[in-house]
Structure formats: structure tokens, C-alpha cells
Amino acid sequence: MIHPTSDCQSKRIGHGTRIWQFTVVLHDAKIGRDCNICSHCFIENNVVIGDRVTVKCGVQLWDGLRVEDDVFIGPNVTFTNDKHPMSRSAEWMCLQTLVESGASIGANATILPGITIGKDAVVGAGSVVTKDVPSGATVVGNPARPIRSINSEA
Template structure:
């Protein structure tokens, strides 16, 4: 197996930092400043903005947008159509001086359709349930569900 990343012919990858063995599928756009690690799978119809860092062995399923300020550590799973937000007070054509950092720690999983508000941290190995709305930090290994997301248990006790 080649160490070169695979970029589908119908993807628009402008980033210079795509790790070895990473797969980028059709209709993905990755802007020049993004950094994508090794052995990742970026599924079709995703968008990755400039100030984004994706670790190694990360899976980003279809329909996800990673906006400026998003950091995904190693071994993170992002389910289909997860929505990250990066501006706590969005207005058309009015940008903050800096976007808050949203950090998903190593080994965490986010279920399909979840919404992640700006500036939160999802702890290592935590699990966010499908459709959850994460409005505050999620502790390490916590399982959160609902709107707003709340802890219902812990994985790997």
C-alpha cells in the first residue's frame, strides 16, 4: 500500500499538509491552511476551512463542515451531518477578531446530526449521542445526549 494520500479526482484539496494514507473522497473541499493527519478518512461532501487541525486516524463522515478553530485529535469519529459552529454571535459580514477553539479530544465519537457549539471541549473517549446539542464542555469518557446535551453515563468505567 502506498504512503501517498488518496485524493479523489472530484475533490478540491488545496491544503499542503495531508498525511500519508489519508483518503479524501469526492466533493470534498479542503482550504490551503488546513492540516490533516495520517490514515484519516474524509468522506464525500465535506468542507474543511483554513484554521483546522485534524489528527491521525480520524474519520469524518459525509456532510460535515469543519470551520476555523476546530481541532480534532487522534482517533476521533465524526458522524454524518454533524454541525460544528464557530461564531457565538454570528452576523452577516461581521467577523470576530478570532474564532473560539473547539477541541475534540483523542478517541471521542460524535453521533450523526449532533450540533457542537463554538468553544467547547469534548473530552477524550467521550461519546456524543446522535442529534445531541453540545452547549458546554463534555467530560472525559462521558456519554451525553439530548438538547442541551447532558451526561447519562460513562464509557470504560
């Protein structure tokens, strides 16, 4: 299902995926099966999204982002892809960011470029992620710091 008010230019959209109102998906983006892309999102060309991913309202997915299966991306999460952004810079360098399977990113979190968020990791709402997040860890704050691991009690 692609809502009639969205601008979905890509033909690489998996079966069962829903793309809601006022969302733009550029030509070379790849979105897996059974995803839910909520309203007011933007998905750039060099983006790959796995299966059963939820992207809540107001999220922009920029070139270089890889999202594996069963990931949750909360409302207004901000991804970045350039460590030193400058207008019209010839030295622009796109860094790849990876969100591994089962990860969950809370509302309004900011993810700096070149980061890996590990399998089943949780990023708390409003956190600013400046370093890789280990698999199974929960991180919160600015900068985001671990508060627990899936392998620990606290």
C-alpha cells in the same frame, strides 16, 4: 488518495489519508495520517485533524477546530465557531473547539463554539452540545446531558 472531484488545496495531508468526492480542503488545513474524509465535506484553513480520524459525509470543519487522534465524526455533524454570528460583523470572534482523542460524535449532532469534547467521550446522534463534555462521558439530548461515564455502570 485524493478523489479527482475533490478540491484539495492543502499540501499538509498525512500518508494514507483518503479524501473522497466533492470535498473541499482549504490551503492551510492540516490533516493527519490514515484519515478517512468522506464525500461532501468542507475543511477550512485554520483546522487541524489528527491521525486515524473519520469524518463522515456532509460535515463542515470551520476555522478554530482541533481534532485529536482516533476521533469519529458522524454524518452531518455541525460545528460552529462564533457565539454571536452576524453577517459582515466587524466583531466576529472565532472560538477554538477541541475534540480530544478517541471521542465519537453521532450523526446530526451540533457542537457550539468554544467547547471541549473530552477523551473517549461519546455525543449521541442529534444532540446539541452547549457545554464541555468530560472525558469518558456519554451525552445526549438538547441540550446534551450526561447519561453515563466510562467510570460508572449507568
